[in-house]
Amino acid sequence: MADRIMAERRIPVLVITGFLGAGKTSLIADIFRRRPDLAPATALVVNEFGETGIDHALLRAASERQVAIDAGCICCTMRSDLTDALMRLHLDHARGVVDRLDRVIIETTGLADPAPIIHTLAAHPLVAARFALSGIIACIDAEHGAGQIDRHEEALRQVVLADRIVITKTDLTDIAATTALVARIAALNAGARIMDRRAALDAIDRLISPLPYAPDAHGDTARAWLAAEAAANRMACADGRCAVPGHRHHHHDHEHGHDQGYRHGHGHDHDHGHHHAADARIATAMRTLPAGTPQDRIVRAAEHLAAAMGSGLLRLKGLLPAEGERPPLALHGVQHRLYPPMPLNADASLPDKPTLVAITLDADPAAALNRLAREALS
Numbered sequence: 001m002a003d004r005i006m007a008e009r010r011i012p013v014l015v016i017t018g019f020l021g022a023g024k025t026s027l028i029a030d031i032f033r034r035r036p037d038l039a040p041a042t043a044l045v046v047n048e049f050g051e052t053g054i055d056h057a058l059l060r061a062a063s064e065r066q067v068a069i070d071a072g073c074i075c076c077t078m079r080s081d082l083t084d085a086l087m088r089l090h091l092d093h094a095r096g097v098v099d100r101l102d103r104v105i106i107e108t109t110g111l112a113d114p115a116p117i118i119h120t121l122a123a124h125p126l127v128a129a130r131f132a133l134s135g136i137i138a139c140i141d142a143e144h145g146a147g148q149i150d151r152h153e154e155a156l157r158q159v160v161l162a163d164r165i166v167i168t169k170t171d172l173t174d175i176a177a178t179t180a181l182v183a184r185i186a187a188l189n190a191g192a193r194i195m196d197r198r199a200a201l202d203a204i205d206r207l208i209s210p211l212p213y214a215p216d217a218h219g220d221t222a223r224a225w226l227a228a229e230a231a232a233n234r235m236a237c238a239d240g241r242c243a244v245p246g247h248r249h250h251h252h253d254h255e256h257g258h259d260q261g262y263r264h265g266h267g268h269d270h271d272h273g274h275h276h277a278a279d280a281r282i283a284t285a286m287r288t289l290p291a292g293t294p295q296d297r298i299v300r301a302a303e304h305l306a307a308a309m310g311s312g313l314l315r316l317k318g319l320l321p322a323e324g325e326r327p328p329l330a331l332h333g334v335q336h337r338l339y340p341p342m343p344l345n346a347d348a349s350l351p352d353k354p355t356l357v358a359i360t361l362d363a364d365p366a367a368a369l370n371r372l373a374r375e376a377l378s
């Protein structure tokens with residue numbers, strides 16, 4: 001009872017997860033587009049993998065209160081940044097800097113494991129006293145989702161630990177493929193509500209309604225993962241600033257059985273502090289093109305790159321500056337598919353040179369971007 005009363009006074013936190021390019025940012029942008037009334041009382045915490053800041057550009061219009069966590073992934077070393085961000089929001093609210101704070105929406109990176117986030121929200125005493133995990137939405141791409149679950153443990157964990165699953169991009173697949181994906185998801189997580197993106201957006205109140213997160217509803221695997229997360233945190237805690245009593249503090253890298261860092265394509269291996277066993281195969285790079293490189297040429301070169309790399313290109317993102325009367329463009333690719341470039345509002349904080357990020361599997365992302373640049377500039 002005491003917990004319920006407390007829960008009612010806590011601010012609900014909705015986590016939106018899903019693999020790279022599954023449609024998290026677009027879903028959030030569409031929620032606010034349809035329901036602008038939600039924006040003033042919603043804080044968005046956005047954690048993007050890769051360096052374009054493109055999600056912020058896309059969401060800037062959506063929410064007045066946005067906190068970016070850029071330096072890594074909140075599921076691992078960035079947990080302290082997550083708790084800091086939440087505590088800052090709480091203080092701003094308590095001091096009246098923020099009028100209303102009815103909910104927090106956290107967009108994770110596409111490579112996030114939800115278990116540490118769930119654990120942090122439940123176990124960090126300062127956070128748990130003020131915020132209540134009230135839903136985990138996993139977006140899953142109808143076209144690429146099944147393969148992503150097969151190949152990437154993060155994608156599997158996102159589906160298994162969610163309490164709501166939104167299937168995106170059903171417009172790009174046939175019904176049989178979507179039906180098979182739904183059956184697979186239902187077998188992996190019998191407790192989750194599964195919905196099509198369109199249906200989810202037609203019932204936004206239901207989509208985002210705060211419900212206590214109940215790990216027991218999601219099956220033995222979810223329970224075991226969360227228990228393992230709690231046990232790992234009892235043994236040792238990554239966060240030197242962590243306030244959980246009894247935690248021993250030392251470096252985080254080995255606590256989740258993660259042993260290799262992401263490679264970063266600036267000609268050297270770069271440790272982002274985000275460690276998952278399989279992920280030495282995943283690498284990311286960013287590069288810019290000279291100002292004035294025509295948008296059309298970049299888009300065409302990106303199409304060719306996506307077609308040539310297929311499943312080796314986990315994600316391509318780009319911000320292309322305005323060109324004469326043409327607005328700036330956001331460029332999105334997932335595997336072989338390059339989506340129609342998305343016009344953006346002109347915004348002073350957009351980069352003045354075309355900026356591209358590639359996230360690759362078993363391929364050199366810097367070489368991929370060089371190839372794109374060569375074609376665009378030829």
Ligand SMILES: Nc1nc2c(ncn2[C@@H]2O[C@H](COP(=O)(O)OP(=O)(O)OP(=O)(O)O)[C@@H](O)[C@H]2O)c(=O)[nH]1
Nearest residue numbers: 019020021022023024025026110168169197332339
């Ligand atoms: N056709 C179609 N495209 C979609 C749908 N949902 C998202 N997209 C497109 O997919 C691309 C990637 O979407 P995002 O919302 O950026 O994906 P994300 O999950 O936020 O990506 P990361 O932050 O990189 O993990 C964009 O071009 C979207 O317009 C959908 O339901 N149908």
